[in-house]
Amino acid sequence: DAGVIQSPRHEVTEMGQEVTLRCKPISGHDYLFWYRQTMMRGLELLIYFNNNVPIDDSGMPEDRFSAKMPNASFSTLKIQPSEPRDSAVYFCASSPVGRGNQETQYFGPGTRLLVL
């Protein structure tokens, strides 16, 4: 299995531009998670999906952030317009439905975003 795939791996953009981060979960996994990591706040959950439906988006910072999961094999996290404080590493993770909080989450390599 290829694991969780994220693209791009690095993104440099200018303030005000739209940024789209992509994630392909592990095949057969029903849960998909987006996390963000910064020096100040560490690793924190942004949103997660179950069977393509958003379950908890309370971690999404503001309306500039949106996430979609149009099908079981693809999700996007969009920032519009981007700001310098959005600079961070964004991780996608997936897990099978199995036994709820007993199931392991598998993380992708992350997208390192820099907003100038």
Add this chain to the structure above:
Amino acid sequence: DAKTTQPPSMDCAEGRAANLPCNHSTISGNEYVYWYRQIHSQGPQYIIHGLKNNETNEMASLIITEDRKSSTLILPHATLRDTAVYYCIVRPLMYLIFGKGTKLSVKP
């Protein structure tokens, strides 16, 4: 907020066992203890998890005290590649709540 307390950093000599402690005094009965590690800004990597029994896999052992208020992750023979930030997570929900973790430095 994270429900765990870990030392910010630890050192370990290569080839020796690394014992990483974690306090989770407010853990509830159905909450699992998970350990992940993150090597130099790569994606977090799952290590091991447990509820109340000790667990062992090819990477590590997890020792959970009888009252479940603390646990220890043991890397039996640490190598330089085990240098990473180790996160102890008490997990009641589907998602993970990360604290600051312990930065383990394995030295030759």
